[in-house]
Amino acid sequence: MCEFATTREHDIPRLLRPLLARNSNWTTQVTPIVRGNFRNERHNSRPYVAEDFAACLAIFDSNVPTFFAPEERADICQFLESIATEGWPYLVLTRSGSDIACGGLAVEPERKRASLAWGMVDRVFHGQGLGTRLTQARLAQARAIPGIAERILETSQHTHGFYEKFGFTASRVTPDGFEPGLDRWNMTLRLTDT
Numbered sequence: 343m344c345e346f347a348t349t350r351e352h353d354i355p356r357l358l359r360p361l362l363a364r365n366s367n368w369t370t371q372v373t374p375i376v377r378g379n380f381r382n383e384r385h386n387s388r389p390y391v392a393e394d395f396a397a398c399l400a401i402f403d404s405n406v407p408t409f410f411a412p413e414e415r416a417d418i419c420q421f422l423e424s425i426a427t428e429g430w431p432y433l434v435l436t437r438s439g440s441d442i443a444c445g446g447l448a449v450e451p452e453r454k455r456a457s458l459a460w461g462m463v464d465r466v467f468h469g470q471g472l473g474t475r476l477t478q479a480r481l482a483q484a485r486a487i488p489g490i491a492e493r494i495l496e497t498s499q500h501t502h503g504f505y506e507k508f509g510f511t512a513s514r515v516t517p518d519g520f521e522p523g524l525d526r527w528n529m530t531l532r533l534t535d536t
């Protein structure tokens with residue numbers, strides 16, 4: 343299960359890539375998160391680089407099996423390996439030099455929409471504001487892309503409530519849509535809704 347599992351079916355036109363590259367330069371210091379153990383911690387946000395591969399996979403693994411099906415490991419490997427060539431904007435949040443959350447965007451300009459892709463926080467750090475930070479950053483990225491009318495994602499019964507906080511609404515719910523016991527929630531947030 344993921345927000346966007348079929349990234350290889352999508353492409354970002356070459357004309358759009360310079361814009362996305364500019365907008366994915368999230369290297370500034372992130373303001374301290376005012377919750378939990380992170381009240382006084384500083385986090386950095388920056389674009390994914392190939393050296394993040396193992397750390398992002400470890401974040402994925404920490405969320406198996408509750409949030410992700412083990413079978414999805416191949417999908418995220420393929421996604422991470424394609425980031426550089428496809429030009430997907432993908433962010434990594436770090437603390438003390440370690441990757442603790444990651445997530446990106448896949449853009450479909452011809453359909454005027456952007457999909458939130460593979461957004462995840464290391465299981466150890468859930469509930470401390472990192473998912474919010476990551477989602478806000480990606481929504482801002484999508485908002486900055488000309489012509490995008492809606493943001494979409496796929497998630498499960500375990501996390502749809504989190505995305506509802508940002509205004510996403512369910513467009514379809516498929517019981518066992520990812521695997522037995524893991525429902526698929528298709529969700530949409532139109533630009534005019536925010």
Ligand SMILES: CC(C)(COP(=O)(O)OP(=O)(O)OC[C@H]1O[C@@H](n2cnc3c(N)ncnc32)[C@H](O)[C@@H]1OP(=O)(O)O)[C@@H](O)C(=O)NCCC(=O)NCCS
Binds near residue numbers: 410504
């Ligand atoms: C979904 C996820 C990104 C949330 O990240 P997080 O850092 O734990 O969330 P935050 O700490 O920013 O939570 C912000 C708010 O959302 C709420 N929230 C967090 N997870 C939630 C969930 N699963 N369902 C409903 N609400 C949730 C929090 O209680 C908090 O509410 P508050 O502002 O009223 O206090 C995280 O649980 C995760 O990585 N899950 C595994 C991967 C995954 O399923 N990704 C989504 C689709 S691929």
